[in-house]
Structures are given as C-alpha cells and as structure tokens.
Amino acid sequence: MCAAPQVPDVLAKILDRKKDEVEALKSQVSADSAHPIAKALETEVARKKAFYNSLNLPKGSLTVIAEIKRKSPSRGVIGTIKDPAVLSRVYNEGGAGAISVLTDFEGFGGTMEDLIKVVKTQQRFKGNYPGPCPVLRKDFIIDEIQIAEAAVGGASAVLLIVAALGKDRTKQLLDATHAMGLDALVEVHDEDELQIALDVGADIVGVNNRDLRTFNVSLDTSFRLAPLIPEDVIKIAESGITDCLDAWKLRDAGFNAILVGETLVTAYEGSAMDSTSYSIGYNQAKGIIKAFKAKGSVEFGNSSMAAFFGKGEGAKETLGELSI
Numbered sequence: 001m002c003a004a005p006q007v008p009d010v011l012a013k014i015l016d017r018k019k020d021e022v023e024a025l026k027s028q029v030s031a032d033s034a035h036p037i038a039k040a041l042e043t044e045v046a047r048k049k050a051f052y053n054s055l056n057l058p059k060g061s062l063t064v065i066a067e068i069k070r071k072s073p074s075r076g077v078i079g080t081i082k083d084p085a086v087l088s089r090v091y092n093e094g095g096a097g098a099i100s101v102l103t104d105f106e107g108f109g110g111t112m113e114d115l116i117k118v119v120k121t122q123q124r125f126k127g128n129y130p131g132p133c134p135v136l137r138k139d140f141i142i143d144e145i146q147i148a149e150a151a152v153g154g155a156s157a158v159l160l161i162v163a164a165l166g167k168d169r170t171k172q173l174l175d176a177t178h179a180m181g182l183d184a185l186v187e188v189h190d191e192d193e194l195q196i197a198l199d200v201g202a203d204i205v206g207v208n209n210r211d212l213r214t215f216n217v218s219l220d221t222s223f224r225l226a227p228l229i230p231e232d233v234i235k236i237a238e239s240g241i242t243d244c245l246d247a248w249k250l251r252d253a254g255f256n257a258i259l260v261g262e263t264l265v266t267a268y269e270g271s272a273m274d275s276t277s278y279s280i281g282y283n284q285a286k287g288i289i290k291a292f293k294a295k296g297s298v299e300f301g302n303s304s305m306a307a308f309f310g311k312g313e314g315a316k317e318t319l320g321e322l323s324i
C-alpha cells in the first residue's frame with residue numbers, strides 16, 4: 001500500500017470535477033445493462049498495440065503525436081478548431097504517427113464527440129499509406145469506466161498521469177487499459193514518478209515538460225529523465241515543443257516521439273481563420289510535422305567527419321523530408 005499522491009493544485013481541482021463526471025457516467029451506464037460501456041468493462045480483449053506500434057520505429061526515427069487542443073488552463077484559448085475531423089486529416093497527411101484528442105471540456109474545450117469524429121475520419125485512411133493514425137484519449141483518467149468509454153469511442157490509447165493516481169491506482173488502471181485492448185501513455189514529471197511508471201510495468205512513458213504546479217515549461221525535464229528510461233520503453237517528450245532543433249535534440253536524447261499541441265494548432269488556425277488563405281494553414285501544420293520528423297541529427301551533421309565516412313548514428317541522415 002502506498003501513500004496518497006501529492007497532487008499539484010491545478011491537477012487537484014481538475015480531479016475534483018472528474019469525480020463528478022465519473023459518477024454521472026456510472027449512473028448513466030448502470031441504468032442500461034446492454035450499454036456498450038458496461039460490456040467493454042466486463043469483456044477482456046487482446047491488446048491491439050496500434051498506438052505502441054506506431055511509435056516503435058527504428059532507432060533514430062522521431063514520431064509526432066499531433067494534438068487537438070482548443071484551450072488550456074495555462075494558455076487560455078489556442079484555437080477554435082471548428083471541425084476536429086478536418087484537423088485530424090491535416091495531421092495524418094503531414095505524417096503524424098498518432099493523434100491526441102483532449103476530451104476534457106471545461107479545461108480544454110474538447111469532448112468525446114471530438115474523439116469519435118477523429119476516429120471515424122482516420123478509419124477512412126484504411127488501405128492508404130500510412131493508414132489511419134491511432135487516437136489517444138487525453139483526459140484525466142481516474143476510473144476504469146473512462147477507459148471503457150475510450151475503447152467504445154474507438155481510441156487506441158489513454159493517458160494515465162502518475163501525479164494524479166499514485167502507484168497503486170496507476171498499476172490498476174494500466175492493467176485495466178491493457179485488458180480492454182488499449183495502450184496506456186503513462187505520464188511523469190520527475191524521477192520519483194518515473195520510478196513508479198517503471199515499477200508498475202509501463203511500456204510507454206511520457207515526460208511532461210509542463211510543471212502542473214507552476215505551469216513552467218522546460219525541455220530540461222525531458223533531457224534529464226531520458227537517460228533513466230530503459231531502452232525497451234517507448235519514450236515520449238510532451239509539451240512546449242516549438243521548433244525543429246528541439247525536436248531533433250529530443251530525438252538524439254532517445255525519444256521515440258514528441259507530443260505537440262499548441263504549435264500545430266496555432267500554425268493551422270493562424271492562417272485558417274483568415275478565410276482567404278485556408279490552404280496556408282493546412283500546409284503550415286503539415287510542414288511543421290514534416291520538419292519535426294525530418295532526419296537531421298545534431299550530433300552527426302552532414303558536414304561532420306562521421307557523416308563523410310558514413311559512420312555513427314544519423315551519419316546518413318538528411319533534411320529530405322522537408323518538402324511540403
């Protein structure tokens with residue numbers, strides 16, 4: 001048995017209202033014994049690993065998890081995102097490996113309906129390269145019923161925040177997530193939380209660069225924790241990623257993926273809000289994803305001796321993906 005987690009203030013407030021939401025969902029589901037969420041809760045299914053596999057690319061690759069985010073407690077309004085389905089198409093065409101949909105309404109302006117629309121839109125990419133993007137339900141998960149709701153909505157993964165859950169609950173919800181066929185992104189912000197994530201068997205760990213107590217964002221959090229995460233665990237750097245050099249440095253530090261919200265939404269909406277230049281917004285968001293993924297190692301640039309002799313990680317990498 002572990003002590004209750006020390007929950008940062010902002011998170012504590014969000015979790016209080018999540019308890020009410022969970023109770024409302026439970027009474028809705030319990031009123032109907034044939035409810036799909038009730039069935040998902042009872043039925044064990046094999047883990048599909050769509051999200052995991054999309055991030056588990058050869059060493060040296062960087063996947064972008066592109067987020068649909070209208071507003072946030074730290075930044076206020078970010079974009080209107082009239083149709084999340086359209087933005088999810090832009091993300092897919094830009095080469096995102098997965099799409100994160102915030103489904104918390106009060107803090108982030110997102111809904112489960114957004115997620116369902118995005119899942120349905122992504123299904124249309126079946127058969128086309130690179131296929132549908134797996135969808136992450138980004139919310140404050142405190143109960144199994146929210147995971148079942150995500151599974152029924154077609155999500156491939158859910159977010160579990162160690163700071164919100166503590167060790168015992170993270171373990172229970174991680175097991176429940178896998179039993180319902182989904183992946184879990186287990187989010188940490190410091191060494192102690194990372195240890196908990198690893199102890200409970202997380203195989204996808206996200207390092208959030210945003211301190212939920214102060215809202216300060218520092219990529220140093222990712223750089224500090226990266227070497228402590230075992231090689232066989234998928235590593236994701238989350239929040240505050242705005243330029244290519246940072247993305248490439250994170251890749252060189254061993255991250256498999258970066259999770260990016262505000263940078264992509266503002267690139268898309270900045271121009272999309274001006275109705276005469278819709279396509280510019282599309283291309284800017286796509287271009288940023290392509291640039292983040294572009295293979296330009298800062299350790300072994302093209303002019304280095306290693307590059308010349310074709311040795312070392314990244315030696316043969318180029319900026320070849322930059323055309324949009």
Ligand SMILES: O=C(O)c1ccccc1NCC(=O)[C@H](O)[C@H](O)COP(=O)(O)O
Pocket residue numbers: 010067069072073074075208210212238239240241259260261262263
């Ligand atoms: O973004 C916030 O203000 C926030 C506040 C409280 C809890 C979570 C919060 N953000 C959730 C996220 O993890 C970010 O949306 C995600 O990492 C993307 O960040 P960014 O690229 O900086 O938009």
